[in-house]
Amino acid sequence: MAKQPRILAGETAAITGAARGIGHATARALLAQGMRVAIGDVDAEAAAATAAELGPSAVGLALDVTDRDSFAAFLDESERELGPLDVLVNNAGIMQIGRFIDEDDLTARRMVDINLHGVILGMKLALARMIPRDRGHIVNISSQAGKFGAPGGATYSATKHAVVGLTEAVRGELRLMGAQIELSYVMPYVVNTELGSGLGQARGFANLEPSEVADAIVEALRLGTVEVWVPKSGKRTNVLGAVLPRRLSEGMARAMKVDRVLADADTITRRGYEMRASRSEPGLGGAPEQPQIPSSAGE
Ligand code: NAD
Secondary structure, eight states: OOOOOOOOTTOEEEEETOSSHHHHHHHHHHHHTTOEEEEEESSHHHHHHHHHHHOTTEEEEEOOTTOHHHHHHHHHHHHHHHOSOOEEEEOOOOOOOSOGGGOOHHHHHHHIIIIIIHHHHHHHHHHHHHHHHTOOEEEEEOOGGGTSOOTTOHHHHHHHHHHHHHHHHHHHHHHHHTOOOEEEEEEEOOBSSSTTTTOOOOTTOOOBOHHHHHHHHHHHHHHTOSEEEESTHHHHHHHHHHHSOHHHHHHHHHHHTGGGTTTTOOHHHHHHHHHHHTTSOTTSOOOOOOOOOOTTTTO
């Protein structure tokens, strides 16, 4: 008999990087399910403003996902104010794009620290709370760049591939331990947020709204889905790409222009975002602006 969808009302979630974008939309969607939500963000002022806007079942807290003490304090405070943690959404992430050979080391380090070490830390800290209770669900936000190496975003793609591998491996460990903790990873196409601003377009894919990713996260929590594609058709394209000979799959990617989505980004539109992203790890200094790939590069 099919498993009944889980009822989320009354549960508690903590969402990283939820002051804006996908995290903000996810907080709104989880609150609409009757959950209590802690909004953590390196931009503490924006986290507090988002929580105030979303109402009394939300709290806004300072969080730097790259710092173990900060992450532990975020989860402690969230549990003190809202109750035991049922759900952690590891959403905080940055995407600084440009040609790999031009990327400075600090930019690469910052993306690995936030997008990968932040998720590793979050999973360890949440599992330490969830395993003794034998309940909980961790949702890690990857990207379609977690399955496809995106030119113009090599280090970003590497971090998102790593999140997929990490989630699969830890899920396997939990199964071997007999633990009932659920793990999911979410792979959205381009979303209309600051991080997704000024990107190129692939044929046959429309940009998503943050609420569409949030709805997919709600569905994953309710149904226990492990691998979450947004839109769902992304899976078909990925499976097709994997079974075709490389010459054909690369030809298909070129025909759909998926290889140009990051490489053709409009650097002027992205300037404000790139500057903010370069200040997203307080422990590291801000990086200089990156040279970007001109649209004719590599042809
Ligand atoms: P966004 O920039 O709108 O929001 C990200 C939030 O994370 C910001 O509020 C930022 O302050 C916060 N943050 C950054 N560094 C942090 C840190 N060290 N500690 C805590 N918070 C930190 O971006 P978004 O588009 O909402 O992205 C959310 C997630 O979705 C990211 O992991 C991103 O890689 C992923 N994603 C985005 C897209 C897209 O096109 N927007 C597509 C696929 C996946």
